[in-house]
Amino acid sequence: MSNxxxxxxxxxxxxxxxxxxxxxxxxxxxxxxxxxxIGDPNPVFNNERAARKTRHGGIVAPPTFLRSMIxxxxxxxxxxxxxxxxDGGSEWEYSExxxxxxxxxxxxxxxxxxxxxxxxxxxxxxxxxxxxxNQFGAVVALERTTSIGYQPPE
Amino acid sequence: xxxxxxxxxxxxxxxxxxxxxxxxxxxxVMYAGASGDYYxxxxxxxxxxxxxxPDVILHGALKNAFLGxxxxxxxxxxxxxxxxTVQYRGMDIPGTPIYANGVVKKKCVQDGEQLVECEIWLENxxxxxxxxxxxxxxxxxxxx
Numbered sequence: 001m002s003n004x005x006x007x008x009x010x011x012x013x014x015x016x017x018x019x020x021x022x023x024x025x026x027x028x029x030x031x032x033x034x035x036x037x038i039g040d041p042n043p044v045f046n047n048e049r050a051a052r053k054t055r056h057g058g059i060v061a062p063p064t065f066l067r068s069m070i071x072x073x074x075x076x077x078x079x080x081x082x083x084x085x086x087d088g089g090s091e092w093e094y095s096e097x098x099x100x101x102x103x104x105x106x107x108x109x110x111x112x113x114x115x116x117x118x119x120x121x122x123x124x125x126x127x128x129x130x131x132x133x134n135q136f137g138a139v140v141a142l143e144r145t146t147s148i149g150y151q152p153p154e
Numbered sequence: 155x156x157x158x159x160x161x162x163x164x165x166x167x168x169x170x171x172x173x174x175x176x177x178x179x180x181x182x183v184m185y186a187g188a189s190g191d192y193y194x195x196x197x198x199x200x201x202x203x204x205x206x207x208p209d210v211i212l213h214g215a216l217k218n219a220f221l222g223x224x225x226x227x228x229x230x231x232x233x234x235x236x237x238x239t240v241q242y243r244g245m246d247i248p249g250t251p252i253y254a255n256g257v258v259k260k261k262c263v264q265d266g267e268q269l270v271e272c273e274i275w276l277e278n279x280x281x282x283x284x285x286x287x288x289x290x291x292x293x294x295x296x297x298x
Contacts, residue, residue: 030188033187033188036188037181037184037187037188038216038219038220039181039223040223042226054231063226063235064219067191067215068188068190084205087213089287090218090240091240092238092239093236094236094238120206152204152205
């Protein structure tokens with residue numbers, strides 16, 4: 001096992017560089033499809049008639065629906081030496097509900113890069129911060145994710 | 155769905171009702187389509203094995219969604235999920251049940267909100283906690 005670092009100056013230079021914003025329209029059908037995919041029967045995510053009787057006044061998106069609002073490519077390219085990757089975790093902070101008809105603008109940036117030895121050998125950790133802002137300029141959610149790169153066996 | 159839960163009724167140390175999920179390969183394909191995450195380790199067994207994995211594995215974000223459901227079921231329609239943090243420590247494969255659990259760690263009133271902090275986790279059928287996390291929710295008060 002090699003102790004050579006795979007972290008390059010190019011990677012370090014990419015930290016903090018925000019992606020170009022991408023705006024997604026939130027469609028009611030996409031929310032319902034997402035709720036069905038995660039197997040969550042909560043009427044406020046699935047049924048307009050029932051959801052109208054709640055304080056939300058209609059369907060809202062489940063908490064992790066924003067994962068489907070994919071950000072644009074990184075402006076500062078990071079050449080990841082590892083072809084395999086795993087998701088390490090996620091931290092969400094929610095400020096506003098997401099409704100059908102909202103326009104959500106997504107930007108993302110790498111907040112930190114480091115490496116560690118683990119059960120898959122040397123593992124490259126990329127911490128990313130993604131911001132979701134609605135059409136009124138309100139931040140609806142912030143997400144901090146960890147992705148782990150590694151060398152597949154053979 | 156449960157009835158509305160109020161801040162006053164919550165006790166520190168209280169356990170949340172367990173949410174059982176039974177993810178299948180079909181659900182992983184549905185989730186890939188709904189989320190736009192088409193990484194092949196979640197539906198192509200040969201690809202997953204070539205990447206050192208035992209089988210296709212659940213999307214981390216799907217497990218995140220299960221823990222989101224644990225919380226939104228518990229807080230009821232007038233509760234608000236403020237924070238949701240999960241760590242994917244162990245891999246989970248489809249075809250076996252997975253259980254979402256939680257326990258109330260702390261309650262406090264802050265900036266006019268009745269906040270409850272929970273420790274949450276997913277447990278596999280062997281009792282291993284594959285996905286620990288925390289959640290902070292705001293609950294309505296019976297008196298306000």
